[in-house]
Amino acid sequence: MKAWEKLRASREALDKSRDIFRDFARDLYFPALRLSPWQRTRCTPVLFLVEFLVYRVDAVAEHTRDVELETDGNQDYQKLVRYKQRFATLLRRLGAYDEAVGHQLDQGERYVRLENRVTTYGAADHADVMRLVELRSSDLRLLHTMIYPLLGRPVDQHLLDVLWPVEVLADIGNDLAHYEHDVRTGNFNAYDALVRLYGPDAPQRLRDETARYERMFHERLDGFPDGQRTHLAALCLRRYRTQIDRIPQPVRSGSDEPSTTKGSA
Incomplete structure (x- = not known):
């Protein structure tokens, strides 16, 4: 180099x-x-x-x-x-x-x-x-x-556990933000991998996964006292919520510019 x-x-x-x-x-x-x-x-x-x-x-x-x-x-x-x-x-x-x-x-x-x-x-x-x-x-x-x-x-194992799905969701959000770039450069991208597996059904497959991780987060969050639960929810939701909200449409033939589709709330 x-x-x-x-x-x-x-x-x-x-x-x-x-x-x-x-x-x-x-x-x-x-x-x-x-x-x-x-x-x-x-x-x-x-x-x-x-x-x-x-x-x-x-x-x-x-x-x-x-x-x-x-x-x-x-x-x-x-x-x-x-x-x-x-x-x-x-x-x-x-x-x-x-x-x-x-x-x-x-x-x-x-x-x-x-x-x-x-x-x-x-x-x-x-x-x-x-x-x-x-x-x-x-x-x-x-x-x-x-x-x-x-x-x-x-x-604090309880804190590690509640943040685990948040970190996964943030990682998914990062792949969505870099989807076009990763498709062009050939870098591994989880959403692109789902597109290869499911084609036009990939956005819904991804929504199913993000919904699963969100359920996991909220179930684990329920085990915290009220004040700490509110504090953690505010910190965590801004870390991933908007990032996973818009999912690009699958790229076809490697030449189309992806549009976006609204994710589930």
Whole structure:
């Protein structure tokens, strides 16, 4: 890779990391945990650094799109394993590692492997598509779980559980926003994968899935006290509601510009 290409890639990673940190760490996890200004300051540089480094894993996945990662002896597999090990070591040194964080690193590896299998062989069934969506947001959960060891807190599993479908819905919303771009560039896009499976029925199939995740969110939210429930609902709904509301019509022949169709309320 040329020097200017490396510089551009680093700039893109910084921009993406900034947006993820703002939308999820600053605007969701910090207020959901009711962190003080000092606690936010303690967590911010570590979370931002880690989110930036996560995009190096994406670079490995992009590089290995046509390479089978499941073969333990190949160089790309070994590179992925080494990077994960170094990542875990770094988090330990930063005081940002515990069992929950390790679990999210494992989930991230599962995502890279599954995406690699799907892109290598060019086929995915419905279960693969939804599993990819669920695993892809593990980088968001990594940021959330890191906050607990950084502050010396026990993990709030109830909060992790209620935010899980919110993170999935936000990821789906991101794919909807980038649908046209991903179709043009050949990047994996969950909605595009459903279009390939179901054609014109894909919008309704996606609505069925988003409705399922929303039900899961509200069912889990009901277990919180009234005041906290209201607080969490306000934080979470603005994170995904408008993003999933408009679903592009499936692209036909790769040349039509997608229009949008109103999602279910």
